[in-house]
Amino acid sequence: MPLNEILNPDIIDLEVQGGTKDEVLRYMAGVLLKNGYINDVDTFVKDIYEREAEGPTGMGSGISIPHGKSNSVLRNGIMIGKTVNPIRWESSISDDGYQDSHLIFLFCVSADKEFAKNHMMLLSELAGKLGNDVRVTKLSQAADKEEIMNLLLCEDDALGEVDKIIDEEEIVDLDIDF
Numbered sequence: 001m002p003l004n005e006i007l008n009p010d011i012i013d014l015e016v017q018g019g020t021k022d023e024v025l026r027y028m029a030g031v032l033l034k035n036g037y038i039n040d041v042d043t044f045v046k047d048i049y050e051r052e053a054e055g056p057t058g059m060g061s062g063i064s065i066p067h068g069k070s071n072s073v074l075r076n077g078i079m080i081g082k083t084v085n086p087i088r089w090e091s092s093i094s095d096d097g098y099q100d101s102h103l104i105f106l107f108c109v110s111a112d113k114e115f116a117k118n119h120m121m122l123l124s125e126l127a128g129k130l131g132n133d134v135r136v137t138k139l140s141q142a143a144d145k146e147e148i149m150n151l152l153l154c155e156d157d158a159l160g161e162v163d164k165i166i167d168e169e170e171i172v173d174l175d176i177d178f
Contacts, residue, residue: 002121002125003122003125003126003152004153006076006122007080007152007153008077009145009146009149011031011032011037011079011080011108012080012081013028013080014081014082014142014144015082015084016028016081016084017084018083018084018085018087019085019087020087020088021087021088022045024081024083025048025066025106026045028079028104028106029041029048029079031081032044032077032079032108036074036075037073037074037075037076037079038073040072043070043072044070044072047068047070047071047072048066048067048068048070050068051066051068051069052066052068056089056090056091056097057089057090057091058090058093058098058099058101059130060099061130061133061136062102062140063103063105063136064089064101064103064104064105065104065105065107065123065126066104066105066106066107067107067123068107068109069111070110070111074110075108076108076109076122077108078106078107078108078126079105079106079108080103080104080148081103081106082102082103082140082142083101086101086102087100087102105126107122107123126152134156134160134161135152
């Protein structure tokens with residue numbers, strides 16, 4: 001299940017509301033519910049928190065990738081949200097164990113038998129894409145859903161350049177245990 005089969009502009013939101021991690025996760029889960037990806041917000045969020053308890057999902061560069069398996073998932077996807085306000089998110093990148101996140105990739109993957117395969121494939125492909133500083137900077141500056149999708153689907157050589165990389169910090173910890 002590659003990214004090009006899973007990305008959907010209906011579950012991309014460039015103005016995610018909320019001032020806390022919980023508010024943001026519930027808001028994003030609500031978008032997933034509205035679009036038929038999950039059947040229960042509380043169960044889905046609980047399952048995400050179970051995975052979050054195993055290790056931080058703040059990956060540096062203002063990006064967080066909450067993920068986990070959930071029986072509430074009806075359709076696999078990745079909800080992408082840019083937050084209105086920076087969100088304090090657990091991260092092993094910083095000394096205090098937190099980072100300010102503004103770009104959230106919320107994995108919505110079923111707990112069925114194909115979970116491990118789908119989860120690992122999607123995390124691996126996304127990690128490869130987010131390992132490019134130009135792409136990360138352009139994603140942070142993206143103004144519409146189509147731009148987000150194009151940036152995630154294009155090859156590195158199609159990215160061009162940016163005047164300034166907004167954050168020199170690397171994504172160094174993709175904790176992909178499930």
